[in-house]
Amino acid sequence: xxxxxxxxxxxxxxxxxxxxxxxxxxxxxxxxxxxxxxxxxxxxxxxxxxxxxxxxxxxxxxxxxxxxxxxxxxxxxxxxxxxxxxxxxxxxxxxxxxxxxxxxxxxxxxxxxxxxxxxxxxxxxxxxxxxxxxxxxxxxxxxxxxxxxxxxxxxxxxxxxxxxxxxxxxxxxxxxxxxxxxxxxxxxxxxxxxxxxxxxxxxxxxxxxxxxxxxxxxxxxxxxxxxxxxxxxxxxxxxxxxxxxxxxxxxxxxxxxxxxxxxxxxxxxxxxxxxxxxxxxxxxxxxxxxxxxxxxxxxxxxxxxxxxxxxxxxxxxxxxxxxxxxxxxxxxxxxxxxxxxxxxxxxxxxxxxxxxxxxxxxxxxxxxxxxxxxxxxxxxxxxxxxxxxxxxxxxxxxxxxxxxxxxxxxxxxxxxxxxxxxxxxxxxxxxxxxxxxxxxxxxx
Amino acid sequence: xxxxxxxxxxxxxxxxxxxxxxxxxxxxxxxxxxxxxxxxxxxxxxxxxxxxxxxxxxxxxxxxxxxxxxxxxxxxxxxxxxxxxxxxxxxxxxxxxxxxxxxxxxxxxxxxxxxxxxxxxxxxxxxxxxxxxxxxxxxxxxxxxxxxxxxxxxxxxxxxxxxxxxxxxxxxxxxxxxxxxxxxxxxxxxxxxxxxxxxxxxxxxxxxxxxxxxxxxxxxxxxxxxxxxxxxxxxxxxxxxxxxxxxxxxxxxxxxxxxxxxxxxxxxxxxxxxxxxxxxxxxxxxxxxxxxxxxxxxxxxxxxxxxxxxxxxxxxxxxxxxxxxxxxxxxxxxxxxxxxxxxxxxxxxxxxxxxxxxxxxxxxxxxxxxxxxxxxxxxxxxxxxxxxxxxxxxxxxxxxxxxxxxxxxxxxxx
Numbered sequence: 001x002x003x004x005x006x007x008x009x010x011x012x013x014x015x016x017x018x019x020x021x022x023x024x025x026x027x028x029x030x031x032x033x034x035x036x037x038x039x040x041x042x043x044x045x046x047x048x049x050x051x052x053x054x055x056x057x058x059x060x061x062x063x064x065x066x067x068x069x070x071x072x073x074x075x076x077x078x079x080x081x082x083x084x085x086x087x088x089x090x091x092x093x094x095x096x097x098x099x100x101x102x103x104x105x106x107x108x109x110x111x112x113x114x115x116x117x118x119x120x121x122x123x124x125x126x127x128x129x130x131x132x133x134x135x136x137x138x139x140x141x142x143x144x145x146x147x148x149x150x151x152x153x154x155x156x157x158x159x160x161x162x163x164x165x166x167x168x169x170x171x172x173x174x175x176x177x178x179x180x181x182x183x184x185x186x187x188x189x190x191x192x193x194x195x196x197x198x199x200x201x202x203x204x205x206x207x208x209x210x211x212x213x214x215x216x217x218x219x220x221x222x223x224x225x226x227x228x229x230x231x232x233x234x235x236x237x238x239x240x241x242x243x244x245x246x247x248x249x250x251x252x253x254x255x256x257x258x259x260x261x262x263x264x265x266x267x268x269x270x271x272x273x274x275x276x277x278x279x280x281x282x283x284x285x286x287x288x289x290x291x292x293x294x295x296x297x298x299x300x301x302x303x304x305x306x307x308x309x310x311x312x313x314x315x316x317x318x319x320x321x322x323x324x325x326x327x328x329x330x331x332x333x334x335x336x337x338x339x340x341x342x343x344x345x346x347x348x349x350x351x352x353x354x355x356x357x358x359x360x361x362x363x364x365x366x367x368x369x370x371x372x373x374x375x376x377x378x379x380x381x382x383x384x385x386x387x388x389x390x391x392x393x394x395x396x397x398x399x400x401x402x403x404x405x406x407x408x409x410x411x412x413x414x415x416x417x418x419x420x421x422x423x424x425x426x427x428x429x430x431x432x433x434x435x436x437x438x439x440x441x442x443x444x
Numbered sequence: 445x446x447x448x449x450x451x452x453x454x455x456x457x458x459x460x461x462x463x464x465x466x467x468x469x470x471x472x473x474x475x476x477x478x479x480x481x482x483x484x485x486x487x488x489x490x491x492x493x494x495x496x497x498x499x500x501x502x503x504x505x506x507x508x509x510x511x512x513x514x515x516x517x518x519x520x521x522x523x524x525x526x527x528x529x530x531x532x533x534x535x536x537x538x539x540x541x542x543x544x545x546x547x548x549x550x551x552x553x554x555x556x557x558x559x560x561x562x563x564x565x566x567x568x569x570x571x572x573x574x575x576x577x578x579x580x581x582x583x584x585x586x587x588x589x590x591x592x593x594x595x596x597x598x599x600x601x602x603x604x605x606x607x608x609x610x611x612x613x614x615x616x617x618x619x620x621x622x623x624x625x626x627x628x629x630x631x632x633x634x635x636x637x638x639x640x641x642x643x644x645x646x647x648x649x650x651x652x653x654x655x656x657x658x659x660x661x662x663x664x665x666x667x668x669x670x671x672x673x674x675x676x677x678x679x680x681x682x683x684x685x686x687x688x689x690x691x692x693x694x695x696x697x698x699x700x701x702x703x704x705x706x707x708x709x710x711x712x713x714x715x716x717x718x719x720x721x722x723x724x725x726x727x728x729x730x731x732x733x734x735x736x737x738x739x740x741x742x743x744x745x746x747x748x749x750x751x752x753x754x755x756x757x758x759x760x761x762x763x764x765x766x767x768x769x770x771x772x773x774x775x776x777x778x779x780x781x782x783x784x785x786x787x788x789x790x791x792x793x794x795x796x797x798x799x800x801x802x803x804x805x806x807x808x809x810x811x812x813x814x815x816x817x818x819x820x821x822x823x824x825x826x827x828x829x830x831x832x833x834x835x836x837x838x839x840x841x842x843x844x845x846x847x848x849x850x851x852x853x854x855x856x857x858x
Binding site: 066067116212213215219222253255256257258259260261262294296297301302333334335336338342343344345346347348349350351352353390391392393394395396399400402 | 732
């Protein structure tokens with residue numbers, strides 16, 4: 001019943017969006033205007049809204065995927081309908097994700113893990129994001145362009161922790177550290193404070209949320225766990241386009257909804273740069289470190305680290321992207337399907353820790369654009385080398401995969417219509433102009 | 445205001461950045477590969493068990509062991525390379541050297557974590573995981589070396605995975621006590637099946653137990669002991685007095701120190717009929733084949749309504765797994781993962797010791813009391829490595845090493 005309702009809702013929204021497109025130039029109610037962090041637009045009483053949709057058709061060849069076997073799969077991934085509204089001090093950010101329909105078995109993605117999937121990326125939940133925010137300017141000094149802003153946000157979405165959702169980053173394949181560096185799809189209440197001067201700002205966010213991970217694309221949370229976990233993120237933007245942030249989170253029993261599994265203490269620090277030059281060329285760089293401690297009885301039992309660097313360079317009609325990461329993955333028992341694992345470590349045991357060194361490069365473009373649709377072809381090549389962090393290890397990567405090196409080849413077409421936010425998971429005081437999709441990040 | 449304010453905020457942010465990035469707020473126990481020889485602390489002199497023979501298994505990880513007569517059965521665990529834990533290996537153990545004579549493949553099993561023969565020798569019960577394929581497989585042992593599948597029983601109550609399955613007789617009726625894995629949003633359970641007709645097991649009782657696991661049981665004299673992980677150890681009347689298998693009556697519950705209650709053995713001393721002590725295995729976090737954690741807890745059960753933990757045995761850098769007992773000699777055999785096998789003298793009053801033999805929290809320390817009588821050291825280059833299960837039968841000890849297979853030792857003497 002729930003699935004049927006969700007399907008109907010998705011279809012209805014899709015049809016509505018298409019209908020809108022036929023009437024107006026794009027699903028965009030008001031032009032995206034530039035507002036520096038904390039600044040107030042002149043037409044604050046106006047109702048602004050944006051609607052966009054995207055999706056990728058991808059052909060992935062993973063060699064080997066498991067047991068020396070090569071898998072080649074054609075899938076439609078990241079089908080997302082995104083919207084945001086702004087009226088006076090209220091904003092709403094919503095995203096519906098259709099991967100529950102298109103990605104049931106998961107997307108081949110060497111090294112990735114989470115929500116019961118392993119070496120395949122899990123489908124995201126249908127209600128990916130639905131956050132309502134209220135913003136207030138506590139103090140302003142026009143002559144010095146100084147502002148102190150405050151916001152409250154509530155709903156379901158990205159916990160203010162770590163880096164941006166990989167879906168909105170240059171490469172199509174996700175990094176292994178997705179669950180080390182993002183905490184997604186949680187019910188939460190966020191309080192945030194920002195001090196801004198011109199292009200610079202410092203902001204702190206704090207949230208309480210439910211620790212339990214989604215257990216399926218169409219499953220709701222356990223409401224009794226609302227607020228049992230917390231996170232905080234400090235962000236500093238000393239220059240326009242450059243930010244550093246530090247995050248910390250305490251997540252109770254993410255893997256067992258009823259509680260009792262390991263708690264996660266997570267940390268992330270990052271530096272991020274993004275700039276579009278006057279000529280339209282784009283530059284993007286992200287460097288982050290993350291760590292997840294798995295805790296029981298107030299002691300850390302297992303610890304996974306991750307370091308990641310990725311960048312993108314846009315030039316004329318091309319965008320070149322690259323990523324390197326070195327991420328630990330605690331190995332669990334697998335189900336009969338070698339791409340699935342039980343949620344929570346059985347008997348609090350792991351089979352080992354695998355160190356994933358993954359290098360990925362991609363090229364995207366040129367975009368084919370008509371009045372309603374952008375279509376951008378892209379290709380990516382990934383090389384992953386998994387090794388056991390400790391010996392002996394019950395999980396021996398070379399025995400499991402059959403080869404010491406795993407290659408991934410991806411070719412696809414990204415489709416986009418309407419207006420998308422370039423960054424997800426930034427609400428209230430951090431939801432500034434860079435949330436409107438820039439040419440850099442949609443690049444592909 | 446603005447410049448100063450911004451500078452202050454920036455410094456605060458950078459400070460917080462450093463604190464979050466560099467602090468070490470939680471104690472972290474690095475995995476310890478070589479366990480500490482606790483016997484040296486007590487000044488005792490445990491002897492090394494005499495090795496009789498070894499049956500090598502390298503294609504799969506070995507799990508539990510059960511021996512009846514001259515035949516042993518070992519289960520298998522998870523994937524080793526691409527081989528799943530779907531095999532039951534059958535051994536001729538009539539001689540010193542275990543000889544692999546056959547194996548049974550359990551269809552769609554990912555792990556066969558538990559294997560047991562019924563007291564009359566007619567049935568072989570196998571616990572089947574994983575989620576989606578959970579079942580109890582029952583085999584006829586008309587020919588003990590050629591088990592024949594009678595039924596593979598599953599239901600919505602078992603589908604999450606049967607982690608352990610103990611078969612035991614209560615009031616003359618044979619039952620299977622199946623501990624069921626939890627899943628996210630689905631709690632762990634204990635499902636009791638009536639095996640009067642093995643072809644058609646009947647679910648008698650379903651108890652939602654454990655946090656997060658209901659891991660194992662021990663059944664004896666109409667009492668059911670439940671290993672309820674962080675909820676502790678439970679004791680139920682299922683036929684001792686007013687309780688029954690269909691309507692178990694909880695008599696007591698104790699959360700042992702550290703929780704993580706994994707398995708239980710209730711010892712009845714034949715020399716004096718003492719029924720006072722139950723041994724509780726704690727399974728802490730570990731990396732299979734590399735590290736382990738968890739102690740043996742001794743619980744005085746003389747008063748079911750006031751269960752009390754009186755003693756403990758620990759090996760630094762290692763954790764205990766399954767038990768077996770030579771009750772006549774009062775010796776408890778404990779599989780100790782990377783610490784091998786430890787043999788403890790558990791006869792007498794384990795709750796009485798000198799001040800110097802107590803832990804900081806007042807429990808008696810069996811190691812300090814010199815009760816470790818024998819051992820097999822684990823993690824050796826050529827010998828036993830990471831011990832899952834033990835069974836003492838007729839003067840011999842059989843042990844499954846997850847990495848290297850089945851080992852046979854001469855039992856310890858007092």
